[in-house]
Amino acid sequence: MVKLNQLRKDNPLIICITNDVVKNFTANGLLALGASPAMATERQEMDEFLAHAGALLINIGSIEEGDKENMLQAAAFANKHHVPIVLDPVACGASKFRKDFCLRLLNEHHISVIRGNASELAALADDATMKGTDADQSLSTESVARRAYDKFKTAIIATGAVDAICQDGQIMLVENGTPMLTKVTGGGCLLGAVVASFIYNETKPSLALLTEAIATYTIAAERAAHSANGTLPGHFAVNLIDQLYLIQQDDIAKESRVKEV
């Protein structure tokens, strides 16, 4: 686990096509971490932006029909420039519209990482359905990560009480985190953006690198929950930005609770 210092030195440009609800939170989170977010979406400028970018995040949280072409074109330019793509298939089990789009994106372009909750990944991998944006807590992130990996043959991050990461068929579990992440909007969306920030320039990120990204974020979240008023959601969200700014590479090695299975 050795990338955070390098990330802060390189300050990679991360293009975030993300939902309207979390754009501010996402941009502030990435700035705090040490990346350089740009929330550009227009396809006419994507070739130029992606030529300098370290990674592309596509989060479909507030997707409308008119956004699809921008997302598809961005993915094509990212592939052209060998820029890794993180897909966050928000609520893809809640509508055919969302699921069809995700499957089309996965079919037509190379996606480096899919980051979702267990219900979202089950919808993609198993045809499960879901109500709104929340996860079914009874699903195992480990098993759904494996099934999604088997289907899409790309890195999977299944987040929940325990986060499961699958790459090359191997699974890593991260037990860090706090239930406060489910009390603020964008707790998962920001994690997807943090993953994009860590994997800049690597279209096939290693299991270790993905694990470091998740551990960094979830340890920062634990610290945010333990800071002043951090068990209240308004203050927790503010503290989380602070802790992404404060966290150091050494903290991650000391505080991470990670196991390979």
Next chain:
Amino acid sequence: MVKLNQLRKDNPLIICITNDVVKNFTANGLLALGASPAMATERQEMDEFLAHAGALLINIGSIEEGDKENMLQAAAFANKHHVPIVLDPVACGASKFRKDFCLRLLNEHHISVIRGNASELAALADDATMKGTDADQSLSTESVARRAYDKFKTAIIATGAVDAICQDGQIMLVENGTPMLTKVTGGGCLLGAVVASFIYNETKPSLALLTEAIATYTIAAERAAHSANGTLPGHFAVNLIDQLYLIQQDDIAKESRVKEV
């Protein structure tokens, strides 16, 4: 006043088609309260989302021509699934474009509650005009609520220094609240979303239920203003999310200042 515990147990899905300025604040407020917000807008997925939803909020704060069809279709699907709709006619007195759209929505679909400030409701009920989004403080919320009720024959919530609620021709006044709500953007918009959260599954909410929703929100706001730095707008907004999370059903009965007129 007995719904808050039930709301937290049922965790109703609230579809929020709301303005770009307050999406994050609204989602965080509803999560803190105990509802499950989804900020979906695309009409192709509305039938599926509304099939599982408890309520639909339509807030026109940042409406563009291209949003109208999504809002109208969402209203149609909400009516089909017997999902109550709360309309927040932001700044509807400031342009013909906004007012015409609100009147069309009210004419073509069943709206369960209209939530606005006195100037917005006067624009709908009396053809008054307004400058931007702010309310004329000289208008009486009580009288404008009654006039809007008489015109639209649906529940009206007129917010201001004193909030007036009219249902079935009866009026309830809620004197709780704080001027700090006017110092942050979305103070009224979030209230509309809170109302939607309380009335889930009830297309004709009672005066008592609407009163509980307003009392819950305005008492949380009073507490936010009395918390650390709560008389400063940056901290007040953070505190308000915290207080929506902390408030308990018993607090409302003790602290509400409500009177029937």
Next chain:
Amino acid sequence: MVKLNQLRKDNPLIICITNDVVKNFTANGLLALGASPAMATERQEMDEFLAHAGALLINIGSIEEGDKENMLQAAAFANKHHVPIVLDPVACGASKFRKDFCLRLLNEHHISVIRGNASELAALADDATMKGTDADQSLSTESVARRAYDKFKTAIIATGAVDAICQDGQIMLVENGTPMLTKVTGGGCLLGAVVASFIYNETKPSLALLTEAIATYTIAAERAAHSANGTLPGHFAVNLIDQLYLIQQDDIAKESRVKEV
């Protein structure tokens, strides 16, 4: 430097067509300062909104093809009603799409102030390019402000470690500020909106007025950085809203570090 009290008394309506990332932060900042923000964008209502407006902000941070016509029409109505326009050409050096649009806007309509970082202004004035949204720190704000003024013959605000303002060929430097402004998204965008708030009704704002706007904002930012946890980005953003609310006209005269060159 004498406008802040008058601004708070007049509470001017400021129409903000700004990017999706900073709409909430911008609206809260202007409310705290004492202006009345309205984030309306639809061209069908712009004539009515601008008839009552004090200023128009056009910030292209998240511009898509479909936004261009709304921005151009808004500019036309602002010119018709003699409402000053502030243009914030976010990342205009990062794509031809952005730069062409800014040049078209500047060519077809009267813009009262252009507010950008050194890289953005160099892109407009000198055909320089840039990566994403961040400024090249080696560029001098003073020299780029002068070159942009020479090209566009309208007031220029070049923000950086030292902010440079050019009007009528004269330059003022403002040394107030804090690096924390670069750690939160929208630090520059909100400044553009604050400038719009100060210059209401003045299509040719004086150098002194523009200087007061910048000094007010950067002194509030200094105070935010010195308030509790203000060296952490999450709390800094909250504190900045508070300090825009607290700052008084007298503070600006005492704390500003301004020099004419």
